[in-house]
Amino acid sequence: MTNKTLRVGIIGCGGIARHHHVPSYLAVPDIEIVAACDVNPEALSALQQMVSTVTLATSNYRELLAMDGLDLVSVCTTNDMHYPVVMEAIARGVDVFCEKPLALNYAQAREMYDAASERGIKTGVNFSHRRTPAAQLVQEIMASGALGELYHVSAIYAAGWPGYARRPGTWRNDRSLAGFGGLGDMGSHILDMTLWWLDTEITRVAANLRTFVPERVSAATGEPMRVTTEDEGMVLMNYANGALGYLCGSYTFTGRGYDQRAEIYGSEGGLMYDQQHPHLLQVSLPEDLLAQYTILEQGGTRDRPYTTILVPERLHGRLPDQDTARRTILMDFIAAYRADGPFAFSPGFCEGLRVQEVLEAIARGNEEGCWVDLPLQTRNGHDVAEHNGKEEI
Secondary structure: OOOOOEEEEEEOOOHHHHHHHHHHHHOOOOEEEEEEEOOOHHHHHHHHHHOOOOOEEEOOHHHHHOOOOOOEEEEOOOHHHHHHHHHHHHHOOOEEEEOOOOOOOHHHHHHHHHHHHHHOOOEEEOOHHHHOHHHHHHHHHHHHOOOOOEEEEEEEEEEEOOOHHHOOEOHHHOHHHHOOOHHHHHHHHHHHHHHHHHOOOEEEEEEEEEOOOOEEEEOOOOOEEEOOOOOEEEEEEEEOOOOEEEEEEEOOOOOOEEEEEEEEEEOOOEEEEEOOOOOEEEEEOOHHHHOOOOEEEOOOOOOOOOEEEEOOHHHOOEOOOOOOOEOOHHHHHHHHHHOOOOOOOOOOHHHHHHHHHHHHHHHHHHHHOOOEEOOOEOOOOOEOEEEOOEEEO
């Protein structure tokens, strides 16, 4: 394992950088955040106040990426900038940890993945909710095969507050900057989680996306702006292992705050995951497997059919000498980065590309009002790559 000090740059200094990326880096030994970039001077200044080791603060990401001795960059920009920033980083041989979704569309994500693979760039994508303790336990149970033949998966990741229709518009309401709204923003997380849990592919989708509030007042200008992203998206899915699925990504769950739930049912059992209870899981499992876990509430009755179990401490991600801080996906990425042998980490650009392809199929299905098969294909059966609005074979 290498313990050399890693020199890191942050491109995009907004909330996700300051509240997630920077604290994760600062919690890991032998890392120096040496550069920061943002077109917003206030965001750039706020990050500089958090980090004393920044020697280059700039509004030009190319200047940051040209810095000598830079090992790794976190890309925390608006979604439209992921592609140009990542491609520049790859060209300069800088490793990348990128926010989700990976790109605006499948063609960009494909190019990013191929370029990183060709250059041997180490990559990670911040599908951060894989680190929720209950999500870790779901993955452990699914990997054991305890549920038998899988029948059904339903998953929701949504947000909602009173007065949603009156909230000011941001870049997330502009398709040219965000690519997607509630489905791509919230839904991409839970889409990645179901693919991780089931360890299979999605083969077919049908979708319905809706913008409930077509106009807002821009938070940046105070002027009316047209909303071009969806407030909510619902998707039906077929999985390669024969399971049927339903997914919802939404901003319209009024009063729920953040609502991340999933239910998975198979021939031998089932489970119900709720992120609002990150250390609990409701399950119906074979007795021999159930005996491995601590039971909080016994199930098997009409009003409580499922048993509630505690997530084992080993899956909590607790950091040494920390009462509240937990491991993050970014910390896992750094551990893989420093490990001996070939670099191996998930979720990386491979997983980001997989989610992006499903999102593209969802967009097509919604626009055309039909089921869309995966992997994406043209009418003559060849794989599709879209670039600049054109299909290329």
